[in-house]
Amino acid sequence: MKLLKNATIAALTLSCAMTFGVPTAQSATLLDFLQGKKSTQERKPARNSVFGGSLDDDDVGDFPEAAKPAKALPKVAPPKYFTYKADALKLIAAAKFAPAMQTASADPVTDPGQTGSIQTVSADPQSIQDERAFIGDVKVRAPAEVAAAIEKFYSSNTGLMWVNADGLKDGARVAMAYLEGVDMVGLDPDDYKVVDPTDGLASADPAARQRALMQFEIELSAKILTYVQDTVRGRVDPNRIAEYYDFKRKTVNLDGAMTVMRASPDIAAYLESRTPVNTQFAALQREYVRLKAAAGSTDERIVIAPGTLLKPGNSSAEVANVIAAIQKQGSDKLKVEYSLAFASYQGTAEYTDDLVDVVKAFQAEKGLKADGVVGPGTIRVLMGGDDNSTKMQKIKVAMEQLRWLPKDLGPRYVFINQPAYQVYYHNNNKEEFSMRVVIGSPRNQTFFFQHEISLVEYNPYWGVPRSIIVNEMLPELRADPSYLDRLGYETSIGGRQVSSSSIDWNSTDAVDVRQPPGRGNALGQLKIMFPNAHAIYMHDTPQKEFFKRDMRALSHGCVRLADPKKMAAAVMNMTVPEIEAEIAGGKNKQVKVPEKFPVYIAYFTAYPNKDGVVEYFDDVYSRDSYMEKAFTATAKARDVAS
Numbered sequence: 001m002k003l004l005k006n007a008t009i010a011a012l013t014l015s016c017a018m019t020f021g022v023p024t025a026q027s028a029t030l031l032d033f034l035q036g037k038k039s040t041q042e043r044k045p046a047r048n049s050v051f052g053g054s055l056d057d058d059d060v061g062d063f064p065e066a067a068k069p070a071k072a073l074p075k076v077a078p079p080k081y082f083t084y085k086a087d088a089l090k091l092i093a094a095a096k097f098a099p100a101m102q103t104a105s106a107d108p109v110t111d112p113g114q115t116g117s118i119q120t121v122s123a124d125p126q127s128i129q130d131e132r133a134f135i136g137d138v139k140v141r142a143p144a145e146v147a148a149a150i151e152k153f154y155s156s157n158t159g160l161m162w163v164n165a166d167g168l169k170d171g172a173r174v175a176m177a178y179l180e181g182v183d184m185v186g187l188d189p190d191d192y193k194v195v196d197p198t199d200g201l202a203s204a205d206p207a208a209r210q211r212a213l214m215q216f217e218i219e220l221s222a223k224i225l226t227y228v229q230d231t232v233r234g235r236v237d238p239n240r241i242a243e244y245y246d247f248k249r250k251t252v253n254l255d256g257a258m259t260v261m262r263a264s265p266d267i268a269a270y271l272e273s274r275t276p277v278n279t280q281f282a283a284l285q286r287e288y289v290r291l292k293a294a295a296g297s298t299d300e301r302i303v304i305a306p307g308t309l310l311k312p313g314n315s316s317a318e319v320a321n322v323i324a325a326i327q328k329q330g331s332d333k334l335k336v337e338y339s340l341a342f343a344s345y346q347g348t349a350e351y352t353d354d355l356v357d358v359v360k361a362f363q364a365e366k367g368l369k370a371d372g373v374v375g376p377g378t379i380r381v382l383m384g385g386d387d388n389s390t391k392m393q394k395i396k397v398a399m400e401q402l403r404w405l406p407k408d409l410g411p412r413y414v415f416i417n418q419p420a421y422q423v424y425y426h427n428n429n430k431e432e433f434s435m436r437v438v439i440g441s442p443r444n445q446t447f448f449f450q451h452e453i454s455l456v457e458y459n460p461y462w463g464v465p466r467s468i469i470v471n472e473m474l475p476e477l478r479a480d481p482s483y484l485d486r487l488g489y490e491t492s493i494g495g496r497q498v499s500s501s502s503i504d505w506n507s508t509d510a511v512d513v514r515q516p517p518g519r520g521n522a523l524g525q526l527k528i529m530f531p532n533a534h535a536i537y538m539h540d541t542p543q544k545e546f547f548k549r550d551m552r553a554l555s556h557g558c559v560r561l562a563d564p565k566k567m568a569a570a571v572m573n574m575t576v577p578e579i580e581a582e583i584a585g586g587k588n589k590q591v592k593v594p595e596k597f598p599v600y601i602a603y604f605t606a607y608p609n610k611d612g613v614v615e616y617f618d619d620v621y622s623r624d625s626y627m628e629k630a631f632t633a634t635a636k637a638r639d640v641a642s
Contacts, residue, residue, distance in 0.1 A: 076467040078443070079243035084236065084630040086637035089141035092218060096155040097135045131160060134207070135214040141640055142222035145229060149254035150221055161262055162220045163213045167198045171267045172216075175224055178268045184288060185275050186399030187230055188631070191638055192223040221258070224271070226638075228257050231274050234403035236630040238448070242623075246449035246534065247404050276407050281399065283608035288395045291388045302328060304383060310374035312356045315349045322374055323355065325382035326362045334361055369550050377550045385616050394606035394616060397627045401604060405450060413598040414453060414571070416538075416559055418446055419605050419617035421552040423538070423561065425570050431610040432570070438541070438552045438560035445621050446557050448603045451530040452596040456568050459517035459588045460527045464489075465535060465556060469513055477505045490514050517588050525583045526568055528561075529590075530599050540564040553620045559601070571597075 135154070142150065162172035179192040197212035204212070233250035257274075264270045275281070302325045308318045323345055327335065335342065338361060341354045356372040364370040366381050374382075386394065409415070415424045416437060424434045440446035444467075464473070476483060482501035484491055491500045492512045503511055515521055524540025534557070541560040546552060561567050565579045572579070573594050582591075605624055608614050619625070 076470045078467070079445070079447075081242040081244075081626055082240055084240055084626070084633045086236075086630075086634040087143060088637055089640065090144045090147040092138070092140045092142055092147045092150050092222065094136050094138045094140070094154075094218065096151050097132070131165065132158075132214070134211045135217070137211065138215045138218045140215070140218045140222050143226055143229065145252070145254060146222055146225040149225055149258060150218060152255060153221075153258040154218070157262075160217050163217050167213070168196065168216070172220055175220065175267050175271065178271050179223065179227060182227065182231075184285060184292075185231060186284075186288070186396040187227070187235065188635060191230070191235070191635065192227045194220045194223050224261065225254050225257060227271065228252060228274050229254060231276070232403065234400050235634050236400065236627070238401075238404055241626050241630055244445055244447050244621075244623075246447055246532075250403075276399075276402055278402075278408055279612065280409075280608055281402050283612045283614055284395050284399055284402070284606065286612075287606075287608075287614040288392060288399075291392050291395070295388060301384060301387070302382070304374075304379050308374065308379060310351055312351060312353070312372050314351045316351065317349055318374075319349055319351050319355065320347045322359065322382060326358060329382060329384060330362050331365060334358075334365055337361065369548060380618075391606065391616055393628070394624065395614070397624050398604050398606045400627065400631075401448075401602070405600060405602075406598075409600065410598050413600065414538075414567075415600045416602060417607055417617070418448075418553075418601075418603045419620055420607065420615070423559065423567070424610075425567065427570070433566065435566070436547045436552065436562040437538075438546050438554050439620075440555050440557035441553050442621060444556040446555075446559065447534045447536055447601060448623075449532065449534070449536075450598060450600045451532050453528060453530045453571050453593055453599050454596050455529040455531070455590050455592055456572055457527045457529060457588070457590045458582045459525060459586060460521065460523045460539070461517060461588060462515040462522045464513040464515070466508075468556065469511065470508055473513070474505060474508065477503075481505055484513060488516065490516065517586075524564065526564055526579070528564070528568060528571060536601060538564070538567065551620075 140150075141147075162169055162175070176194060176196070179194075180189050182189055182192060194216065197216040201209045201212055229252045232252045237249055238245035238247050239249070261267060261270060302321055304318050304321045304325065308316065310316050310318060310322065323342070327342060338358045341358050345355065359374060359378070360370040360372045362382075363372075363378060368378055368381065385391070409426070411429045412427045415426065416422075416439075417424070418439045421437055421439060422434050423437045425432050473484075477500070481503060482499070484500035489500070490513070491498060491503060493503065494510050495512075500513075505511075520542065522541070524542055527537050527539035529537045536558055538559045538561050543560075544562075546554055546560070547562040565576050565583075568574075568579045569576045571593050572591070582589075603621070603623055605617050605619050606614055607617075
């Protein structure tokens, strides 16, 4: 078979899946196939086949004479986004609270992370009954887990936590004040707001006052527990946003939380301790506080006209704004290095060579393609990126998403941030290196989940994903069933290797396709695996020029690495020359990593770099908008008055 010359282009349109079968010596590209072009080997005049396509003369006799009608072309649907549905609040069964239990024993202090029995505090039966009068009549709604914890606590404990005969206890006022400021940790204060019932009750009759205090007691407990649950695991369930999210939602021990709060001398300190404690969350908090403080700043923003496209040699009135923006956004080092260019520029419209050099230096400094072309990406950075309100909203989304991850990412891990088009390798609690990546295109989005790196495969096979087989290959295969045979791809049915020309392409459920190792293999020379339900992994690619682009959402979902050998050496505890020696052997083989460790395939439009500075990125998949809708749906479900 004559091999196609441009094999490396396969990586543009083809990416990931699991592998199978046995090797052959040939490999080629499917790019021409997917573009509907003829192969480099001229096709013979075709006749109708039993698959509703065509047959080459070589295929005569392989199939029954009676042709059957072709089935309609099937499609593999991509993962879906959902209309977010928040859980309705549950009415707390307050009838379980009365009569108050009157057993006496010491109340042990347990941590909210531990389970344990809750005992009651000794008290005079009559005084307990009086101070809890009407508690069984309260009407309070709360999330189901919170309602269950409230019911358990108040049905098995005597006394009250937040009120007494004089009104609100000090702890109640401290808790209310704390909840009013939770926007600083990315939450909505309105979700936890409780009204002080003593306002306007001075002249109320004793029964009305008592009812109001009991209502407040349960309301505040419910709001505090809701906050504790939200700040630990997040307000929204990511798996209800889209099928692109895959997380096991955290369980929060609310029974233990009630017990600890009852014994705590400092309720604010306890609530603060529930907030995620890691360097990433702390950096986001600092940035949010800074942005909020600057909300009233009069610092003038330099605006570059929308639609501006400035190339070397052009003239434009926007050149002056571009240079002014670089003077504002560029580093001190850049300003010193190009001080002569800045000083000699007189505000003219000509985009001269010396100004092009200034722009290139700025682009390189900001991680952009240093070509001197001022387009949308460069303009966004020149103008300072998002405005403050947009940045603050991105931080709130980022804080929510951090709650889905472990509170400690670990001393060693790989972190892929899709909107940044970067992967970061952390070891011994510090970032050792980062590199550019290519992620899934908006039509073939990469998932958001966490796993463990377990395998490295040298000289890998590329198992063609079923979505590509069905959505992109099938029309051509029905017209020419032998096409994959000529390209050197392997096809099998139920694990048994067969020729592509012998397959009934009207039924593809049991058909697998893979590309053998070779120079044109879509996965390049190696892949790094964390076997998962989404067939996502990191891998090499022959399409190296993609890493020069600023926008790198180009794959079918897997993550392509700019320097895969460096990453493989890190995860295998080897050197790059040792990795190269494994590849040079030419054999396909999988090797377990010496020790499994976490990989986070994440999606953050705001995230701190290794120096703790929060960086902002474009929302390539528009996922932040779905997060906003989830926040809105949650707030509406919690608004009892709505």
